[in-house]
Amino acid sequence: MGSVLLVHGWGGAFSTTWQRSGFTALLTDAGKHVIGVDLLGHGEAPKPHDPELYTDLTERVFDAIDAESPDEPVEAVGFSLGALTLLRAAIARPERFSRIVFAGIGQNVIERDHAGATRIVEGLEQVIAAEDSHTAPDLDEMDQIARLFVQYAQQPGNDIRALAAVIRQPATGDFEPVDLATITCPVLVVVGDLDFAHPGDKLASLFPAGRCETLKNVDHFATPEAFGFFDATLEFLDAF
Template identity: 65%
Template sequence: MESVMLVHGWGGSFESTWQRSGFAALLQDGGKAVIGVDLLGHGTAPKPHDAEAYGDLTERIVDALPDEPVSAVGFSLGASTLLRTAIAHPDRFERIVLAGIGRNVFERDHSGAALIADGLRSLIDGADPSTLPQSVRVFAQYAQQPGNDLIALAAVMSRPAGFEVDAAAISAVRCPVLVVVGEQDFVYPADELADAFPDGRCVTLPKTDHFATTESFGFFDAALEFLGAI
């Protein structure tokens, strides 16, 4: 049975992103074995409060890789971490779906992450959520899911920058890659990212924002077809 690894985004988990939406079950109905990964600081994984602990988020993915090449789906932080893993270990992947990343891969601006981390810390200190900037408030609301550790999530946002990802590095990933992005996502467009892969393609989801991506029927259809699960 072919396996598909699922990697959630910041503030999510395997359970909240992939099981609750029914996507994992649909993969299983399509004859795939599912490998769920919780990134460090999320879900069932350890949640250190030191930002330096999050210097290499790929370790949780590498540790979960089976011996044979695997297909994988990542969303947002999970997608960018999956991309870094595939660049370092291109022979370990058969097909990859990257959702919720696009132009942000090449436009490395960490100011937004710093604002979100500061916003989370202010909430921990008792600040009124309504005083946060709207762009930060959306992330803060998403972070406050059951089981989340706001200090750990702030530390993830403050993590050291990893190696620079550019078109030359991405060209090492030679398996088929599908990039899925909502047209109302702050990372839109994603055509440049898809074009950087030797075998890349892009699907844009109409009227879809970042956090709605993994619950979109358009995402389900595109990803399941690409993975051969329908």
């Protein structure tokens, strides 16, 4: 039934995002060949601290696809940073994808929150400075989104300096509607109604074969483990 590439979000990994939740097992039971990838700075991948090295996160995505499915396009599922990375990959080489699920992105693709990214970096740098001085960071000074990202970055196995470098990567430009229109395979945008990226319907409308699924009472970080996400994605991939 084909191969499915899974791309985790910022601060996650193939193992913690997809395997631990049981999502990979569901795909395997449905006869799918799962292709896992850890983005640079995450999981088992190298974790450099130089933001310049994170300019093109699609390299490891294409390495995985070309190694495990060299002759056939793949289905793909990406969450948050993984969805944004898949978006750039599909614009660059649309012929390598037969079906894509973009989870945890939506209005933030159309209206980029550069100020929000700056606040997240400032929060991460506050934690790094506190670690260097052996003091405790004051999380109460951060806004809610920055505090959530900081807490997510402090999960076991993460390198907070590498994760800060990922966000501080040189700007690669905003997504233009004309570029999104080149992704002609079926696309599903999945976003929770409590996600800062909500809504996702406008983004979905920019793809020739796109549609949106909104998850009720689901926030950003809960998305890849939500039953609604499982159901919508498996149905879309014809994996029931």
